[in-house]
Amino acid sequence: MTTQAHFLAREDFQTLIDVLTEAGYRCLGPRVRDGAIVMEAFTQAAQLPVGVHDRQSPGSYRLEQSDSSRYFAWANGPQALKPLLFSPREILWRAERDAAGRLNFVEVHADAQKTAVFGVRSCDLAGMRVQDKILIHDEYQDDLYRARREVLFTVAVNCSHPSETCFCASTGDGPTADEGYDLLLSELEEGFLIGAGSVTGEAVLERLPVDRASDRQHFVAAQQAIHAAQVQTRKLPAKVEQVLLDNLEHGRWQEVAGRCLSCGNCTMVCPTCFCHQEVEQPQLDGQATEHLREWDSCFTDGHSYIHGMVIREDTEKRYRQWLTHKLATWVQQFGNSGCVGCGRCIAWCPVGIDLTEEANVIAGNVDD
Numbered sequence: 001m002t003t004q005a006h007f008l009a010r011e012d013f014q015t016l017i018d019v020l021t022e023a024g025y026r027c028l029g030p031r032v033r034d035g036a037i038v039m040e041a042f043t044q045a046a047q048l049p050v051g052v053h054d055r056q057s058p059g060s061y062r063l064e065q066s067d068s069s070r071y072f073a074w075a076n077g078p079q080a081l082k083p084l085l086f087s088p089r090e091i092l093w094r095a096e097r098d099a100a101g102r103l104n105f106v107e108v109h110a111d112a113q114k115t116a117v118f119g120v121r122s123c124d125l126a127g128m129r130v131q132d133k134i135l136i137h138d139e140y141q142d143d144l145y146r147a148r149r150e151v152l153f154t155v156a157v158n159c160s161h162p163s164e165t166c167f168c169a170s171t172g173d174g175p176t177a178d179e180g181y182d183l184l185l186s187e188l189e190e191g192f193l194i195g196a197g198s199v200t201g202e203a204v205l206e207r208l209p210v211d212r213a214s215d216r217q218h219f220v221a222a223q224q225a226i227h228a229a230q231v232q233t234r235k236l237p238a239k240v241e242q243v244l245l246d247n248l249e250h251g252r253w254q255e256v257a258g259r260c261l262s263c264g265n266c267t268m269v270c271p272t273c274f275c276h277q278e279v280e281q282p283q284l285d286g287q288a289t290e291h292l293r294e295w296d297s298c299f300t301d302g303h304s305y306i307h308g309m310v311i312r313e314d315t316e317k318r319y320r321q322w323l324t325h326k327l328a329t330w331v332q333q334f335g336n337s338g339c340v341g342c343g344r345c346i347a348w349c350p351v352g353i354d355l356t357e358e359a360n361v362i363a364g365n366v367d368d
């Protein structure tokens, strides 16, 4: 775990943006767009969501303005790091017909641009670790993901304002970060505790006008972290993996299917979901085609299509597939849970379905 031994005053925060920009990074950070916090390009600290809080609950996400001078007094928005690394839609290869009518296959390279992301949460880092394990840690490497991952610089910020939907404290993925970042901040009223978690982060830190952090500042940051964990009320049931696999015929699957719209929002906002489909996009004149990868969801018809049939034809089977994979068979497959407790699927579900509630009902911890 990095020691945040240094203090960066709020009025010097711009220097961090400038140092990363001079080092060739495109800076992405939290911005308010269409009523939500999203990661977008920025060059000035004043463009960050100063004093903005988020209020999240099942099926609801709202921003509120306060008179706080904090930049990171919110929990999360609909995007984690996933869309920056694992693109929602991208070309994998092209094929072109030459003058003799032969097909030539053209390799596509990632648009990998050095990118520094500000405001990364511990659950976002945990989500990225899960995706790393799927996409670049085994025999089959995803070159497009790897190319972007290698030039990513993360400025993580410990959570001080978790939302009502967060449960990272119970999954062990937050609210403070302990690995996987380049720089780690804890935001205080007057500025930031700051520490480096990588050689690249150390080089950036050396260029900042920092002081030694005081005991009082360390105390305040520690209290914030404790509070951020204590206010979280949601949690998954004990032994959730076994609970779900032992209850594949539980009546709750049918009940939740009566509410679920099979819209796939939960899988789109989830930082760990990786399902995708590959599609052809041929030119009308037949001279070239592009082969694309697009995010898919276990809630679509096509996802469970095998020759001649859709094997999960109804919402009951699709929701059960999602929850049992995320919380149980993912562990068998990858050695870790597919859920990092970010709560996005709860807030962004249009009908407010809450996976912690569903799992606890199935476990018998809450009345059906």
Ligand code: SF4
Pocket: 266, 269, 270, 271, 272, 326, 338, 339, 340, 341, 342, 343, 344, 345, 346, 355
């Ligand atoms: S399942 Fe829900 S709470 Fe868990 S990581 Fe995915 S979006 Fe976050």
Ligand code: SF4
Pocket: 259, 260, 261, 262, 263, 264, 265, 266, 267, 299, 348, 349, 350, 351, 352, 353
């Ligand atoms: S659980 Fe909610 S977000 Fe997920 S598919 Fe069903 S209605 Fe959509």
